[in-house]
Amino acid sequence: MTAPERNAPERNGPERNGVVQPDATSQEIYDGGMVVRREVLGAAHVDRANANKDSFTEDFQDMITRIAWGGIWTRPGLPRQMRSAVTITAMVAHGHWEELAMHIRAAITNGLSRDEIKEILLQTAIYCGVPSANTAFKTAQQVFHAMDNAAMDNAAMDNAAMDNTEMDNA
Numbered sequence: 001m002t003a004p005e006r007n008a009p010e011r012n013g014p015e016r017n018g019v020v021q022p023d024a025t026s027q028e029i030y031d032g033g034m035v036v037r038r039e040v041l042g043a044a045h046v047d048r049a050n051a052n053k054d055s056f057t058e059d060f061q062d063m064i065t066r067i068a069w070g071g072i073w074t075r076p077g078l079p080r081q082m083r084s085a086v087t088i089t090a091m092v093a094h095g096h097w098e099e100l101a102m103h104i105r106a107a108i109t110n111g112l113s114r115d116e117i118k119e120i121l122l123q124t125a126i127y128c129g130v131p132s133a134n135t136a137f138k139t140a141q142q143v144f145h146a147m148d149n150a151a152m153d154n155a156a157m158d159n160a161a162m163d164n165t166e167m168d169n170a
Helices: 003-007 026-041 043-051 058-072 080-094 097-109 114-127 130-169
Strands: none
Touching: 026 043, 026 058, 026 097, 080 097, 080 114, 080 130, 097 114, 097 130, 114 130
8 A cells, every 4th residue: 555545534434424414404504514603704794695695595504514515525535624625715716705715714723824825825926827816815914914004903902991990900
């Protein structure tokens, strides 16, 4: 057996399809997809998407939760970091900039570093084109700036709360 065969994930076991098992109900697939969707995108994002759905978009939200998140993202064959890398590349290749921003945030949640995201975007410059990579770098820069500002705002609120606690205890 070669090294890659030894290190390959088991593809024939009972969990090879994530939540999409032969006896799984549509609701179980949806629920499993919703768990992963919340873990990757964050509860606030998913709650906003669900709050904004109406009779026109309800079927689409159901479909992406069951098929994309339940059917694909729950599969054990790739780690979430790899799924994020592939997704980022697809977003760049097709010019889906709002989705790219969302999946850059998700990639950080999934454990990719900013340097790894930079390397993915450099790779896209070769295979998706420099103009697309240029926009992707600008998008990532905006995402990181917003994340840094939010972190500074949270730190300032934490410091203010500590200051108020110290004054209360004085």
